[in-house]
Amino acid sequence: EVQLVESGGGLVQPGGSLRLSCAASGFTFSDHYMDWVRQAPGKGLEWVGQMTNKVTSYTTHYAASVKGRFTVSRDDSKKSLYLQMNSLKTEDTAVYYCADVGAGYWGQGTLVTVSS
């Protein structure tokens, strides 16, 4: 059974940083492109960023809204995906999902609240 379990969410002040983690199991993690997707309270889904796999040189891609502030990384030996979020803004408040959007794998999400 595919499982993606996010952790690391919480309350942070504007301008602060936070690192989210995602632990994967039940599939060959190293083969997959992995995504972060977020959902602000009462809003729709927004793709945040992606890291491809080793075959495609671990390339990263980002939404314009987070480029330069957020960094996606992975550790295939630990079957883990990460999202480093810096210079956080109130509009970054959302549930953050670890996912492989293409394969249809989603975690349960972790809430990040940016507020003073």
Place this chain on the structure above:
Amino acid sequence: DVVMTQSPLSLPVTLGQPASISCRSSQSLVYSDGNIYLNWFQQRPGQSPRRLIYKVSNRDSGVPDRFSGSGSGTDFTLKISRVEAEDVGFYYCVQLTHRPYTFGQGTKLEIK
């Protein structure tokens, strides 16, 4: 960025009646390999999204056959042949042909 436009945004449906959601893209979703990477997700209240349809018309394992997807180029449709109570929630299309991946705004399906 590719803009995905869903309609309607609100869809009240009587139990047992059909429902249809449209998703239009601002540019062609045909990838260089000839495939169209357009998926449909369902998000029930309080749950994570669940993929229903991939590559326009392929239904995921375990998805009831009352759900179907169709379309080509820039125009796509999700159909539910007979709505059941468990179908309540939001439905999103997403394109994965171009980066950044982009979602439609979501369609809220409710029982009339």
